[in-house]
Amino acid sequence: MGHSRRVVITGMGVVTALGESLDAFWGALCAGRSGVGPLTLFDTTDFKVHFGGQVRDWDAAARFGVKEARHLDRFAQFALVAAEAAVADSGIDFARLPADQCGVFIGSGIGGLSEFEAQHSTLVHKGPSRISPFTIPKLMVNAGSGQVSIRWGLQGPCSAVATACASAANAIGDAYKLIQSGHADVMITGGSEAAITHMGLGGFAAMRALSTRNDDPQRASRPFDRDRDGFVMGEGAGILVLEAEEVARARGARILAELKGYGMSADGWHITAPDEEGRGAARAMKRCLADAQLPPEAVGYINAHGTSTPLGDLAETVAMKCVFGDHARKLMVSSTKSQLGHLLGASGGVELVASVLALRTGVLPPTINLEQPSEGCDLDYIPNVAREARVDHVMSNSFGFGGHNASLLIGKYVD
Known part of the structure; x- marks a missing residue:
């Protein structure tokens, strides 16, 4: 197909x-x-x-x-x-x-x-x-x-x-x-x-x-x-x-964004803890990029899974560095869970809505309460204050207990 x-x-x-x-x-x-x-x-x-x-x-x-x-x-x-x-x-x-x-x-x-x-x-x-x-x-x-x-x-x-x-x-x-x-x-x-x-x-x-x-x-x-x-x-x-x-x-619909990529994987590691090297998360992101037929450099912002757990945030950061290489330093990343809490099975839906709004408005939501970045968590997490930035593609990550990983990629709609 x-x-x-x-x-x-x-x-x-x-x-x-x-x-x-x-x-x-x-x-x-x-x-x-x-x-x-x-x-x-x-x-x-x-x-x-x-x-x-x-x-x-x-x-x-x-x-x-x-x-x-x-x-x-x-x-x-x-x-x-x-x-x-x-x-x-x-x-x-x-x-x-x-x-x-x-x-x-x-x-x-x-x-x-x-x-x-x-x-x-x-x-x-x-x-x-x-x-x-x-x-x-x-x-x-x-x-x-x-x-x-x-x-x-x-x-x-x-x-x-x-x-x-x-x-x-x-x-x-x-x-x-x-x-x-x-x-x-x-x-x-x-x-x-x-x-x-x-x-x-x-x-x-x-x-x-x-x-x-x-x-x-x-x-x-x-x-x-x-x-x-x-x-x-x-x-x-x-x-x-x-x-x-x-x-x-x-039907003359107003098109908000185009859904371009989807990647999923399993950690095959532990029922609650993430793979410490973020390999499962990285596989989902790589598959998502491949599905969208886009290079890593095309992504400007990631709405991270970022749950505020000691293991999870570090593993996701390691995974982003693995997937995006040098571009990871230029990526803007934030976790809206800092403001909403973790909606468990609903989080990916609410976060994709936030991702679409970020894409459309050119405003990226912040990661609040980020005062002292943890060791190894050294990317640009848009700390505390929203940022005006136009991006063409946004990725949204969701990782679940059981080792389930899913990444979605949206882009501005162009005829």
């Missing part, structure tokens, strides 16, 4: 701790604001960590109606709201397109964790006969994709990717390949996650993955900084509308 069709991005939507409209989200990112704060979803008194990148003031009943809200886990609610925004942004009218050529790929690392916890509690305290009939449809990882396809009656390829923190990036890359090869014309794609729950927070804290900077939450996520002590949990969704170029042009 090869490089048969060009694939473009025509719409985007987000739900994040920094807002839901693209304007609010982008404005906050460029201003260097943090969306991290005390958690209010449940009582965290007994937990080691009391803060995160929580989506505030979320009223599901007001958005979906009381009955419908009860049938949707929080992660699926995020997916639907971000998808609605992306579809509105794209101006697409699915009634005018063949339903079997329009599909959905939405990733999630964990799916309906809050529903799982609530119903397990019911099972233990009230018995199996009291378990809700909506339990399985709410907790399954594919609920986001399924609900979005139902919302518009889409009948093309529909799937859900679960590769931990690479889920959204893999979903977007897979959707891109389906359009490129002619298996679909339009795909709604990205990721959604709502794992700030008792088990989510407790589980990540138990494996010592999280920052415990409880006295200063806004400065807890500090990618590439000497004093980083783990990631900060976030939640939300990032959804994009991808179309075959000729389909977008035929």
